[in-house]
Amino acid sequence: MKFFLDxxxxxxxxxxxxxGVLDGITTNPTLISKEANTxxxxxxxxxxxxxxxxxxxxxxxxxxxxxxxxxxxxxxHRNIVVKCPMxxxxxxxxxxxxxxxxxxxxxxxxxxxQAIMAAKAGAYFVxxxxxxxxxxxxxxxxxxRDIVTIFNNYEYKTEVLVASIRNPIHVVQxxxxxxxxxxxxxxxxxxxxxxxxxxxxxxxxxKDWETVPVIK
Ligand code: G3P
Numbered sequence: 001m002k003f004f005l006d007x008x009x010x011x012x013x014x015x016x017x018x019x020g021v022l023d024g025i026t027t028n029p030t031l032i033s034k035e036a037n038t039x040x041x042x043x044x045x046x047x048x049x050x051x052x053x054x055x056x057x058x059x060x061x062x063x064x065x066x067x068x069x070x071x072x073x074x075x076x077h078r079n080i081v082v083k084c085p086m087x088x089x090x091x092x093x094x095x096x097x098x099x100x101x102x103x104x105x106x107x108x109x110x111x112x113x114q115a116i117m118a119a120k121a122g123a124y125f126v127x128x129x130x131x132x133x134x135x136x137x138x139x140x141x142x143x144x145r146d147i148v149t150i151f152n153n154y155e156y157k158t159e160v161l162v163a164s165i166r167n168p169i170h171v172v173q174x175x176x177x178x179x180x181x182x183x184x185x186x187x188x189x190x191x192x193x194x195x196x197x198x199x200x201x202x203x204x205x206x207k208d209w210e211t212v213p214v215i216k
Contacts, residue, residue, distance in 0.1 A: 001175050003192075004053070004183035006163065008032045008042055012186040013049050019193075024052035026127070026163065026183040028083070028107070029059060040076055047077040055105045055125070057083035058082070058093075066093035074102045081124060083107045086114045091121040098122030105161065114148040119156040125181070129164035130174075141173045149177045168192055 002023035003120040005016050025046055039056070046054050054077070058069040058193045066078045070082040070093065081103040082161035084090040094104045094199050098121065105125040110133060118126045128147060130140025147160055159180035165171060168191045 002052075002181040003189065004055075004161070005189060006165070006185055008035045009186070010035075010042075010045055010047065010049065013046060016186060016189055017050050022050060022189075023181070024054060024079075024183075025050055026055040026083075026105070027058050028159070032057075036183040043073070043076055043080065047079050050079075052079065053081045053103070053125075054079050055081045055083050055107075055208070057107065058085075061087075061089065061128065063089040063092035063096070066090065067096055070097050070102055070104070071100075081105050083127075086110075086118060090115055092105075094118065094121040094123055098124070107163070108110070110143070112146040113152060115160075116150060119151060119154075119158040123158045125159050125161040125216070127161045127163040128185075130162055130163035130170055131166040133164075134166070141170065144174055144179055145177050152178070177191070210213055 003021060004012055004026050005022060006026045008027045015026060032039055032042060042101040043056050056073045058066040060066045060069055065083050073080050073082050083105045084093050086106050086109045094106055097104050103124035105127055106123040107127045109118060109126055109128045111116050115126050128143050133140035133143060144162055151158060161181040161183060162174040162179045163183050165182055165184040165188055167188060174182050
C-alpha cells in the first residue's frame, strides 16, 4: 500500500518524507490556498521534496479549460498528476489527457458508478472521499470495497486512491480491502507510527537498562 500526504505544507511534507515511507502528495485548491506562494512555485517545491506523484488540481468548469490547465501543470514537473473533478466535463478532459499520456486523478468521487466512469475514461487514479461520505451518514469504506471489487472484476488499471481520510482505522480498512493508496493529513500519518504500549515498552526497557552494570 502506498501512503500519500494530503497537504501543500512544505514543513509537513519534509517531515513525512524524512521517514522514508512517503510515496506521494495530493493537493487541492483549499490546501494550496493555505500556503503563501504561487501555485506553480509551491508545486515545484513539493516536487523537490518527494520523489513520487504530486496531484495538482485544475479549476476550470469546462473540459477545454481543464485540458489547457492540465497541459500547463504536467509540463512543470514529471511527477505532476493532474486532478480533474468527477463531472462530465472532467471525464471528457480525462479521456483526452490520458490519450496524451498525461496522468489524471479523478477527484470528488462519491459513488461506484462515478468510479467506473472515471476508470473507463482512462483515469490514472480515482479518488473516493471516505470522510466526507461518513459526514453525511453514508459509509465511505463500503464505497471503497465496491470500487476495489469492481476494478478487480474488470482488471481496470486505474488505482484506487482513498481520500478524505480522517483516522488510522480508515487506513487499515482500506488496506484490508486492497485499495492501492491512502492519502491523509499529517496528523493521521503521525498516528500510524504510534501505540501507547510501544511508548510504555521503550520507557520500561530504558529504565531497566540503567540498572545494567557498564564496563568502563
Ligand atoms: O484532497 C482531497 C481530500 O483528501 C480532502 O479531504 O479532509 O477535505 O475531506 P477532506
